[in-house]
Amino acid sequence: MGNGKFINGKLNFMVTSEYALTATEKTSVKTDLQNASNFMFEATGGQVQFGDVYLVDNSIGKVDAEILLFDTPNALSGGTKGEFGIPNKFARINKGSRNDSSVVVHELAHHIWNLGDEYAGPLTSFLINKLVTSPNRSTIPVLQPTVTANSLAGQLALISFGGNNNNIRKTIVSNSVTEIVVDSDFPDLPTNSSESYGWRQDINIVCSPNNNVCIMHAVGKTLFCDSTNHSNSGTDQEVLHHNSCWETIIGNSAFNNLVVPNSAPAIPPDAVNFLDLEKQGRFALVFDISGSMAGEKLEYTKQGVKYWIDNFSLADDFLSLIAYNSANNILLPLTKVSSIPNGTAQLENNVDALLSGGQTNIRDAIIQGVNQITSIPNRSVSQAVLVLTDGKHNRPTGTSLLEAIPTLDANDVKAMTIGIGEPSDVNFDDLDDLAFTTNGLSYLVGFSNPTDIETALAEANLFLTGNIIDSDFTDFVPSPPQKKYSGKISSLYKTKTNPSLKDVCKILENPLKFKDKTFSLPFDEKLFKVKNVLIEKGCLQANFTINYRTDADVDIFLVNPSNELVEINNNNVRKISDADSHKIILVNKPKSGVWKMVLFLKRLSRVAPKTTVNITVGGKNNELSVWGSATKSYYKKGEPLRLKANASLGSNNLSGLKVYADIRNSDGNKITIELKDGDVLTAESGKYSAEFGGLKKGKYKGVIYIEGQSKSILADSLHLVTHSPAKTKSFNFVINSGKFKRAIPFYFQKS
Numbered sequence: 001m002g003n004g005k006f007i008n009g010k011l012n013f014m015v016t017s018e019y020a021l022t023a024t025e026k027t028s029v030k031t032d033l034q035n036a037s038n039f040m041f042e043a044t045g046g047q048v049q050f051g052d053v054y055l056v057d058n059s060i061g062k063v064d065a066e067i068l069l070f071d072t073p074n075a076l077s078g079g080t081k082g083e084f085g086i087p088n089k090f091a092r093i094n095k096g097s098r099n100d101s102s103v104v105v106h107e108l109a110h111h112i113w114n115l116g117d118e119y120a121g122p123l124t125s126f127l128i129n130k131l132v133t134s135p136n137r138s139t140i141p142v143l144q145p146t147v148t149a150n151s152l153a154g155q156l157a158l159i160s161f162g163g164n165n166n167n168i169r170k171t172i173v174s175n176s177v178t179e180i181v182v183d184s185d186f187p188d189l190p191t192n193s194s195e196s197y198g199w200r201q202d203i204n205i206v207c208s209p210n211n212n213v214c215i216m217h218a219v220g221k222t223l224f225c226d227s228t229n230h231s232n233s234g235t236d237q238e239v240l241h242h243n244s245c246w247e248t249i250i251g252n253s254a255f256n257n258l259v260v261p262n263s264a265p266a267i268p269p270d271a272v273n274f275l276d277l278e279k280q281g282r283f284a285l286v287f288d289i290s291g292s293m294a295g296e297k298l299e300y301t302k303q304g305v306k307y308w309i310d311n312f313s314l315a316d317d318f319l320s321l322i323a324y325n326s327a328n329n330i331l332l333p334l335t336k337v338s339s340i341p342n343g344t345a346q347l348e349n350n351v352d353a354l355l356s357g358g359q360t361n362i363r364d365a366i367i368q369g370v371n372q373i374t375s376i377p378n379r380s381v382s383q384a385v386l387v388l389t390d391g392k393h394n395r396p397t398g399t400s401l402l403e404a405i406p407t408l409d410a411n412d413v414k415a416m417t418i419g420i421g422e423p424s425d426v427n428f429d430d431l432d433d434l435a436f437t438t439n440g441l442s443y444l445v446g447f448s449n450p451t452d453i454e455t456a457l458a459e460a461n462l463f464l465t466g467n468i469i470d471s472d473f474t475d476f477v478p479s480p481p482q483k484k485y486s487g488k489i490s491s492l493y494k495t496k497t498n499p500s501l502k503d504v505c506k507i508l509e510n511p512l513k514f515k516d517k518t519f520s521l522p523f524d525e526k527l528f529k530v531k532n533v534l535i536e537k538g539c540l541q542a543n544f545t546i547n548y549r550t551d552a553d554v555d556i557f558l559v560n561p562s563n564e565l566v567e568i569n570n571n572n573v574r575k576i577s578d579a580d581s582h583k584i585i586l587v588n589k590p591k592s593g594v595w596k597m598v599l600f601l602k603r604l605s606r607v608a609p610k611t612t613v614n615i616t617v618g619g620k621n622n623e624l625s626v627w628g629s630a631t632k633s634y635y636k637k638g639e640p641l642r643l644k645a646n647a648s649l650g651s652n653n654l655s656g657l658k659v660y661a662d663i664r665n666s667d668g669n670k671i672t673i674e675l676k677d678g679d680v681l682t683a684e685s686g687k688y689s690a691e692f693g694g695l696k697k698g699k700y701k702g703v704i705y706i707e708g709q710s711k712s713i714l715a716d717s718l719h720l721v722t723h724s725p726a727k728t729k730s731f732n733f734v735i736n737s738g739k740f741k742r743a744i745p746f747y748f749q750k751s
Contacts, residue, residue, distance in 0.1 A: 003064055003066065003084075003085045003086065003087060003439055004066040004084050004085050004112075005085065005409070006048075006112075006254050006255065007051065008051075009047055009048060009049065010048075010049055010050065010051025010052075010270075011040075011048065011049070011050050011051060011112070012050075012051045012052040012053070013050075013052075013053060013054070013065075013066035013067065014053075014054040014055075014056070014061060014064050014065045014066060014067075014277070015029070015033070015053060015054065015055050015056075015065060015066070015067040015068075015069065016055075016056050016057065016058075016059055016060060016061050016062050016065040016067075016068055016069070017029070017056075017057045017058070017059075017068070017069035017070070018058070018059050018068065018069065018070045018071065018623075018650060018651060019057065019058075019069070019070075019071050019095075020057050020058060021055065021057040026055065026276075029055065029069065029098070030055075030272070030274050032098045032099045032101075032104070033050065033053060033104075033272060033274075034050075034271070034272050035099070035101045036050070036101045036104040036105055036108075037049045037050035037269060037272050038101070038269045039101035039102065039104075039105050039222070040105050040108070041265060041269035042222060042264065042265065042269075043105060043215060043222060043223055043224060044224075044258065044261065045259075045260075045261020045262070045263065045264070045265055046261070046264075046265030046266070046267065046269070047258050047259075047261070048255075048258070049269050049270060049272075050272045051270075051272070051273060052273045052275060053272050053273065053274050053275070054275050054276075054277050054379065054381075054412075055274060055275070055276050055277065056276075056277040056279070056381050058622055059622035059623055059625075059650075060277075060279060060381055060622055061277070061381040061382070062088070062090070062622065062625045062648070063087050063088045063625045063626075063627055064087065064381075064439065065090045066084060066085075066090055066091065066111070067090060067091050067093055067108075068090045068091070068092050068093070068651050069093055069095065069098065070092060070093070070094055070095065070650065070651040071094070071095040071096075072094060072651075073096065074096075075094050076094065076720060076723045076724060077091070077092055077093045077094045077097050077103055077104075077107050077723075078091070078092045078107060078110075078716075078719055078720065078723060079091040079092070079106075079107035079108060079109070079110030079111035080110065080111045080653075080683075080716070081110065081114050081683040081716070081719075082110075082111070082112070082113060082114025082252075083111065084111050084112040084113075087439055087627040087646075088625050088626065088627035088646050088647070088648055088653075089111075089646065089653070090111070090648075091107045091108055091110070091111040092107070092651045092652075093107060100219065102215060102219050102220055102221065102222070103219060105215060106215055106216060106219075109215065109216060109224070109245070113245075113248055113249045113252055113255070114240070114241075114248070114252075115216050115224075115237060115245050115248055115249070116216065116235065116236035116237030116238070116239070116240040116241065117216055117217075117235065117236040117237065117722055117723075118206070118207030118208075118214045118216040118217040118225065118231075118235045118236070118237050118245070119203075119205075119206065119207070119216070119217045119218055119235070120201055120202060120203045120204075120205055120235065120236060120722060121201055121202035121203075121205050121234045121235060121236060121239065122201070122236040122239050122240070122722070123158070123199040123200070123201050123718045123721060123722060124199065124200055124201070125197045125198070125199055126142050126143075126180075126197060126198055126199070126200060127142060127143040127144060127196065127197050128140060128141065128142060128143070128159070128190060128191060128193060128195075128196055128197060128198055129141035129142055129143045129178070129191070130191050130196060132191065133189065133191050134189040134190045134191045134192075136185070136189075137185035137186045137187075137188065137189055137190070138170075138181060138182050138183070138184060138185050138186065139179055139180070139181050139182075139190065140157065140159065140179060140180040140181075140182070140190040140191075140198065141178060141179050141190070141191060142178060142179055142180055147175065147177075148177075149175065149176050149177065150174050150175060150176075151175065152172045152174075152175040152180060152200060153172055153173060153174055153175070154171070154172065154202075154203070154204050155171075155172045155200050155201060155202045155203065155204070156169050156170070156171060156172065156200065156201045156203055156726065157169065157170050157171075157172050157180055157182055157198055157199070157200045158198060158199040158200070158201075158721060158731075159186065159190055159193045159195070159198035159199075160193055160194045160195045160198075161186070161187055161188055161192070161193055161194055162194055163194050163734065164681075164713055164717070164732075164733035164734050165711075165732045165733065165734035166187075166730065166732065167721075167730065167731040167732070167733060168186055168187065168729060168730055169721070169728065169729050169730070169731070170182035170183055170184060170186065170729070171183045171726070172200065180200075199718065199721070201721070201722065202234065203726055205231070205233050205234050205235050206231065206233075206235075207225050207229075207230060207231050207235055207237070208225050208229040208230065208231060210229055213225050213229050214229075214230075214245055215245075216237060216245055224244075224245040224246050224249065225244045225245050225246065226244045226245070226246040226247070226260045227243070227244050227246070227247060227260075229244075230243070230244030230245070230247075236722065246260045275378065275379060276378065277378070277379055277380060277381040278378050278379065278380045278381065279380070279381055280314075280316045280317050280318060280380060281314065281317040281318070281380060281382045281383070281464065281465060282317070282318045282334065282373045282380040282382070282383040282384075283308075283317065283318070283319055283320070283373075283383070283384055283385075283386060283464075284319075284320040284321075284322060284334070284368075284369030284370070284372050284373055284384075284385045284386070285305055285308060285319070285320070285321050285322070285386050285388070286322045286324060286365045286366060286368070286369045286385055286386065286387050286388070287301050287304075287305055287321075287322075287323055287324070287387075287388040287389075288301070288324060288325070288360060288362075288388060288389040288390060288391060288420075289323045289324065289325055289329075289354050289355070289356050289357070289358075290324075290325040290326070290356065290357070290358050290359060290360040290391055291325070291356055291357050291358055291359070292356075292360070292390055292391045292425070293356045293390055293391075294356040294357075295356075297390050297420055297421070298354070298356050299450075300420075300449075300450035300453055301388050301420065301453065302351050302352060302354065303450045303453070303454070303550075303581070304388065304418075304450065304453035304454055304456075304457055305321065305351050305388075306348045306351060306352075307453075307454045307457060307579075307581075307582065308386075308457050308461070309321075309344050309347060309348060309351075310344070310348075310577060310579065311458075311461075311545075311576065311577045311582070311584055312457070312458075312461040312465075313337040313344070314337060315336075315337050315338040316336065316337070316338070317336070317337050318334050318335065318336055318337070318373075318376070318380075319332060319334070319335060319337050319340075320332055320333060320334040320335070320369065320372035320373070321347070321351070322365055322368055322369055322372070323351075323354050324360075324361060324362070324364075324365035324368075325356075325357060325358030325359060325360060325361070326358045326359040326360065326361045326395040327358070327361070328361075328364060328365055328368045329354075330368070330372070331347065331350050331351065332347060333372060333375070334372040334373060334375050334376060359394050359395040360389070360391040360392065360393055360394050360395060361393065361394075361395040361396070362387065362389055362391075362393040362401040362404075362427075363393055363399055363400065363401045363402075363403050363404045365387070366385055366387060366401065366404040366407070366408065366415065366434075367404050367407050369385035369387075369413075370385060370404075370407050370408055370411050370413050373385070373411070373413055374411050374413075379411075379412060382464050382465060383411075383412070383413050383414070384413060384414040384415070384416050384440060384460075384464055385408070385413055385414070385415050385416070386416045386418070386457070386460060387415060387416065387417045387418065387431070387434075388418045388420065388453070389417075389418075389419065389420065389426065389427075389431075390419070390420040390421040390425060390426060391421075391425060391426065391427075392425070392426065392427045393427060393430070400430065401427060401430050401431075401434065402430055402433055402434065404434065405433075405434060405437055405438065408434075408437075408438045409437070409438060413438065414435075414438045414439055414440035414464070415434045415435050415437075415438045415440045416435065416440045416441055416442075416443075416460045416463075416464070417431040417432075417434055417435045417440070417441075417442045417443065418443045418445060418453065418456050418457070418460075419431050419442070419443065419444050419445070419633065420445055420446075420453065421446075423634050423749050423751060426444075428442075428444065428632075428633055428634035428749070429632070429634060431633070432632040432633050432634065436629070436631070436632070441459075441460060441463055441629065441746070442632070442633040442747075443456040443459075443460070443633065443746075443747045444633045444634065444699065444747040444748055444749050445747060446699065449549065449612075450549075450550065450581065451547040451548055451549060451581060451582075451612070451614055454547045454581065454582060454614075455547050455614040455616060456747070458545050458547065458616045459471065459616060459745045461618075462543065462616065462618035465618075465620070466541070466543075466618050466619060466620040466621075467618065467619050467620070467621065467624065467625065467626060467742050468616065468617070468618055468619075468742065468743045468744065468745065469533060469534070469535070469542070469617040469618060469619040469741055469742060469743060470531075470533055470615065470616070470617040470741065470743050471615070471616050471617075471703045471743045471745045472531060472614075472615045472703075473612055473613060473614045473615060474529045474531070474599065474612075474613050474615065475610045475611065475612050475613070476526070476529070476552075476554070476601045476604060476610065476611040476613070477526070477604075477609070477610045477611075478604055479526035479527075480526075481523065481524065481526050481527050482526060482527060482601060482604060485507070485508055485527070486603070488507045488508075489504075489507065489602055489603075490602075490603075491507075492504065492507050493602060498568055498575065498578070500557070500565065500567070501557040501565055501598060501600075502565065504555075504557075504600055505522040505523070508522065508523050508527070510522040510523055512565075526601075527600065527601050528598060528599065528600055528601070529598075529599040529613070530596050530597065530598055530599070531596070531597040531599065531615055532594050532595070532596055532597075533594065533595045533596075533597060533617050534593075534594055534595075534739060534740065534741045535561075535590045535591070535592055535593065535594075535595055535619060536592055536619070536621065536624065536708075536738055536739060536740035536741075537592040537738045538592075538621050538623055538624070538738075539590055539592065539619045539620065539621045540588070540589060540620045540621060540622070541586065541587065541588050541589070541590070541619070541620040542586075542587045542590040542595070542617065542618065542619050542620075543584065543585075543586055543587075543616075543617065543618035543619075543620075544556060544558065544584070544585045544586075544587070544597055544617055545582065545583070545584045545615070545616045545617070545618070546582060546583050546584075546597075546599065546613050546614065546615055546616075547581060547582045547613070547614040547616075548581060548582070548611060548612065548613045548614070549581065549605045549607075549608060549611060549612075550580045550581045551605050551606050551607055551608075552603055552604055552605040552608075552611040553580070553602040553603040554583070554599055554600065554601055554602060554611070554613050555583065555599070555600045555602055556583045556585060556597060556598070556599055556600075557597075557598040557600065558573075558585060558587070558595060558596070558597060558598070559595065559596040559598060560590070560591050560593075560595055561591050561592065561593025561594055561595060562591065562593075566587070568585070571588075572587060572588045572589060573585065573586070573587050573588075574586045592738075597615065597617070599613055599615075619742075623649055623650050624647070624648075624649050624740060624742070625647070625648050626645065626646070626647045626648075626706050626742040626744065627645065627646055627647075627744075628643065628644060628645030628646070628688070628704040628706070628744040629643070629644065629645075629704075629744065629746055630642065630643055630702065630746045630748055631643075631644070632748065633746070633747055633748045633749065634748060634749050634751070635695075635748060635749070635750045635751070636751050637697075637750075637751050640691045640692055640693035641663075641673075641690075641691070641692045641693070641695060641748070641750075642689070642690070642691050643661055643673065643675055643689065643690045643691075643692075643702075643704060644675070644687070644688065644689045644690075645659055645675055645688040645689075645704050645706060645744065646686055646687060646688060647686075647706050647708070647742070649708075649712070649735060649737050652714050652715070652735055653686040653714075653715035653716065654686055654708065654712045654713070654714070654715055654735065654737060655677055655680060655681075655685040655686045655712065655713040655714065655715040655717075656677075656680075656709075656711075656712045656713035657677070657688070657706055657707060657708050657712060658705075658706075658707040658708075658709075659674070659675040659677070659688040659704065659705070659706050659707070660672055660673060660674050660675060660704075660705055661673045661675065661690065661702050661703065661704045661705070662702065662703050662705065663695075663700050663701070663702040664700065664701055664702075665696075665698045665699065665700050666698055666699045666700075671692075671694075671695075673690050673692050674690065675688040675689055675690040675704065676688065676689065676690065680713065681713070681716070681717040681718050681733065682716065682718055683716045683718075683719065685713070685715045685716055685717070686715025686716065687715075688706075695750045696750065697750055697751060698749070698750060699747075699748075699749050700747070700748050700749070700750065701745065701746075701747050702745070702746050702747075702748070703743050703744065703745050703746070704743070704744040704746070705741065705742070705743055705744075706741070706742045706743075706744070707739075707740070707741050707742075708737045708738070708739060708740045708741075709737075709739060710736070710737070710738060710739055711734050711735065711736055711737065712734070712735045712737040713733055713734060713735070714733045714734070714735055717731070717733040720733075
């Protein structure tokens with residue numbers, strides 16, 4: 001699925017709910033959303049209504065949703081500030097207010113058009129004068145108030161005590177140029193507040209006296225204000241945009257064909273086209289076999305395709321394989337994996353038999369991939385075309401691979417592009433546009449090592465089906481211990497298919513020991529590497545994957561947070577792949593805490609001077625979703641690298657996180673870039689970004705890391721305050737998020 005779109009007067013978008021949608025509940029949701037669409041139709045003079053609305057539950061697909069339904073008694077609904085269509089950004093609609101169409105449309109108006117509220121002014125900060133002591137608990141000494149005496153009477157003042165979990169709001173009764181007096185005592189002297197500033201809000205401002213105007217003013221109003229009835233008296237909308245709601249709507253480039261309505265719609269609204277999303281994945285692997293792929297590139301690509309078939313094709317998923325040059329060779333029409341004729345072994349033989357030759361028609365291969373995905377009824381919450389190519393689209397002459405975007409877009413199919421080769425040989429700009437326009441990912445990998453393609457595919461799979469907890473690598477080099485024990489190691493693995501870590505340590509003459517709940521290596525780093533991985537509470541499934549050269553061999557063992565060796569079984573822990581170039585262990589309902597991946601060197605590469613092991617750990621947690629990316633995979637000379645990221649837990653976008661990117665070039669040199677948050681508590685909070693212009697020419701792999709501590713801050717907290725009734729006196733902006741870590745890999749080249 002993609003994110004929301006506005007096409008021909010209709011809003012097409014996805015809705016997910018935190019709670020399960022029973023048949024009865026789903027009917028109720030559809031009724032409420034149809035009523036909200038009708039309300040939107042009336043409010044816009046018949047110009048905007050809901051079109052295709054996709055429904056799914058249990059927070060599945062939250063990163064693509066425009067509305068998240070939640071069920072928290074007394075909690076407020078809310079919308080973002082104009083972030084419709086941005087991954088992992090959504091309007092929050094509480095179950096208790098879902099049947100009030102004016103509330104749903106009000107929050108969507110925030111989310112779609114960045115309309116401000118028209119029932120009050122914005123929250124304005126003021127400095128608390130901490131050079132003096134408050135004379136009492138109801139008097140706030142202030143610096144530079146820039147207001148006249150008693151002009152703030154009737155407004156609300158908010159200050160924080162003990163951090164963001166205790167924000168107290170009072171009504172101002174009077175003010176001078178040096179202090180503000182409120183109607184009752186704060187819990188402590190205001191000069192003992194935890195921040196050096198407070199916030200005030202004028203709640204005595206209204207938009208229009210007309211009973212029907214404005215939806216952004218009050219519940220029950222049915223129209224948006226325009227230039228003839230908008231108040232310029234300082235409402236949030238006026239301060240934010242300096243114009244009416246309709247002027248702001250039309251000023252949005254996606255809606256500039258709308259006009260201010262002067263009458264009710266002449267025709268009734270359409271019925272919303274509700275579609276229940278399937279939860280099984282639908283994936284089309286579309287890979288290049290043109291003449292330029294001859295030799296290692298094609299062999300490594302074949303290995304990558306088989307890697308996906310072996311490891312990421314779940315029994316209930318649907319899969320299609322298309323090899324292409326100037327024409328398409330459909331090796332597998334879209335088929336349920338468990339129903340593939342003659343099984344996957346024959347399919348892999350067919351892949352192996354392919355030869356290179358011909359020109360390159362990427363556009364039609366992608367369109368054929370979409371045709372396969374849509375060849376069965378309904379749509380899936382996760383559907384994507386994975387494109388592997390080393391070349392430039394050159395057939396038919398005069399066409400562009402970007403001509404596939406409308407087909408991808410219209411069918412809500414993501415493009416995941418993997419470019420194999422040098423920028424001079426590959427359409428990197430076009431592949432970037434293809435991926436980022438459809439909210440997919442774009443990878444740039446080399447072709448000297450097949451594990452680069454396999455690692456990119458592993459990361460793409462986790463992006464589509466869950467989240468990546470960590471992405472890293474480690475190196476093994478030749479050593480005397482490896483040479484000394486190579487014979488014993490070989491004999492052990494010949495006699496036991498899956499020896500335990502205890503078995504391995506026994507032949508190394510150093511039995512495994514645990515002391516005081518602390519795990520230490522039984523040998524040195526020349527044979528073992530340990531990777532610590534934080535698994536958060538609520539994680540439903542963890543996937544531990546390693547990739548390495550086919551002429552080497554590495555095994556993987558797990559130690560859980562209780563320092564217990566994890567036994568491989570067929571229930572909660574399964575080794576789902578034990579191939580020549582990779583190992584994958586899947587753990588259902590993993591214990592929260594720090595897990596240890598113990599990597600054991602069975603055999604060094606006989607060709608490469610070192611054996612590099614790529615590590616990818618995935619976690620499935622529908623409550624926790626993250627999104628981030630570099631803006632492209634190929635940066636020209638002088639262009640700075642640009643990064644962005646965000647995270648949400650349940651229905652809340654998060655701030656107060658540690659977000660950074662580690663970037664390595666082909667020589668292994670690393671730089672770390674901090675992604676900075678917007679202003680805390682404001683609408684800009686939770687939007688992490690960075691720009692860096694100091695990179696030299698070369699190929700790079702980066703990973704954006706998002707780390708949460710035990711407590712995080714609610715992004716755009718002040719919006720919660722402005723939406724709360726004046727009688728609400730205290731606010732908690734802190735979320736008990738628990739410790740977590742997520743990784744978002746990206747590849748790029750700098751010229």
